[in-house]
Amino acid sequence: MRIKLKYDLSSQNTFRMKVSCECFVEYENVKELEGLNFDKLPRPILHIGEGSNLLFTKDFPGTVLHSNIEFIKYVDVGFDEVPVMVGAGVNFDNFVEETCRHGLWGAENLSMIPGEVGAAVVQNIGAYGVEVKDIVSGVVCFDLKEKKRVKFTAQECHYGYRSSMFKEEANKGRYVVTSVLFRLSRVPAPKTGYKGIMEALGGNEPSNPMEVREAVMKLRRAKLPDPLEVGSAGSFFKNPVVSSEQFASISPDGSAPHYVLEDGRVKIPAAWMIESCGLKGEREGGAQVYEKQPLVIVNASGNASAEDILSLERKIIDTVKSRFGVELHPEVEHI
Ligand SMILES: Cc1cc2nc3c(=O)[nH]c(=O)nc-3n(C[C@H](O)[C@H](O)[C@H](O)COP(=O)(O)OP(=O)(O)OC[C@H]3O[C@@H](n4cnc5c(N)ncnc54)[C@H](O)[C@@H]3O)c2cc1C
CATH class of the missing domain: 3.30.43.10 (Uridine Diphospho-n-acetylenolpyruvylglucosamine Reductase, domain 2)
Incomplete structure (x- = not known):
């Protein structure tokens, strides 16, 4: 310790x-x-x-x-489904790489997302049509309030878009994730429907999860900043969800990029809204809206202050609100 x-x-x-x-x-x-x-x-x-x-x-x-709880343990008893127990301190992408190398399907679309396994199940990280909830069986925690170990099934984690029971106001900071039970599969189950993946695969159906991982990494490298080169926290804002009426007023001809949810509401890419407001590349002090992906705010100078980032955040929220009548909410947690 x-x-x-x-x-x-x-x-x-x-x-x-x-x-x-x-x-x-x-x-x-x-x-x-x-x-x-x-x-x-x-x-x-x-x-x-x-x-x-x-x-x-x-x-x-x-x-x-x-x-620093770092272990990856396969509970492989020969079935198609392979349970994998992973320590919360394991780098999430190391887990993805290792399971892809073993030919196990499930985590490959989540390649190259920074962070650790413990946070991944708190955040319900997602990318390229997959969310971590799709492969979580259970989460083991230490309850800081009752000072005891507790286990939650994936259902008890109340997963939603970048949200979980762990982020609910009443539970915030209460549970320390110590390990996670994932459920991967030997049976090929490529998820290649998300825009760009098939092109990155050269149009060929993948024969193993490593091929999907490499395609995803190629796409990510082209548009996301490498945390080792430039500071950021990935997508700064959540994609807003609006009523179908509000979407019709934002885009009367329906040409704006959007995704209709099961309940009829419409999710709009915040990146499109920010770019439409002419804010791509916008700067406040050392902070900048990333040129290749306007959903990301970067510490462009390397010396940006929190005030620089907060004032750029404010400018984006205000500009998008006055243009579209939609309030953007940060995905990044302010401490
Ligand atoms: C370049 C870049 C690209 C990104 N791309 C994506 C993406 O594609 N998809 C996506 O979903 N996210 C993405 N992110 C965001 C980020 O990688 C994820 O939110 C990630 O899960 C955060 O992990 P972390 O270990 O850094 O957690 P932190 O940022 O340190 O913490 C995040 C939250 O988890 C809590 N937490 C951390 N560890 C534990 C634990 N053991 N027990 C309980 N609570 C804990 C913290 O208190 C905090 O509330 C990206 C970030 C960057 C910088």
Whole structure:
């Protein structure tokens, strides 16, 4: 276990905000986590992964927890379905790469998403037509309120678009994910319907999950910033969902990109709205709307302050609201 006071968090968040926390605790296993004297730790308590969905707006006055629980265990008894138990501190893409290498289907479309396994099931990460909920069987947690281990089925996690029971107001910060049970398959089940995947595959049906992974990585490299090169937290805003009437007023001829949900409401790509407002490449101090994907705000100068990012966020929200009458909401968590 590693405990540090006045710890610099610059390398613990992909936006590269230069902030620190009062106390930083990195634990190696569940026993160490359970053994912590939480009453003595500075409050509040925040559990982080790789900080790839966080915007630290100031120094954090409490304790930041981080998991080093790293294992991948196959519960393979020869059936088509292969349960895989994974520690919450495993880098999500390492898990995807390894399972693809073993020829297991299910996680390949989620290739190259930054972050750790614990956060992935809190966020319900998604990309290229797949969400992590599609492959989760159960989540094992430590309950910080009752100080005991608890398990949740995927159904009990109440998954929705980038949301879960763990993010509900009443549960926020209560459960520390310690491991996740995934359900993968030996049976080929390529999901290649999402725009661009078949082209990236050269028009050929994939014969193994690694081929899909490589196609997804090719697409992602072309439009998303590499966190090692430029700071960001990926998509800054959620795609708004509006009524069919509101969509008709936004796009009377229906030509705007959109996706009709089962309940008849319409999801509109926030990137299209931002670009239509002429905000691609827009700057505030060191922060910029990413040229290749306007849903992303980047720390273009490497020295952007949280104020730069917040004022660019405000400008985008206000401009989109006055042009389309739709309020964008951030996907990135502000701390
Ligand atoms: C370049 C880039 C591309 C991205 N692309 C995508 C994408 O395609 N799809 C997508 O969905 N997201 C994407 N993201 C967002 C991000 O990668 C995901 O939200 C990811 O799951 C965050 O993981 P993390 O480990 O960095 O978590 P953090 O950002 O550190 O934390 C996220 C949340 O999870 C909580 N948390 C972290 N670990 C635990 C734990 N063990 N137990 C309980 N709670 C925990 C935190 O408190 C916080 O609420 C992208 C980000 C970047 C920078």
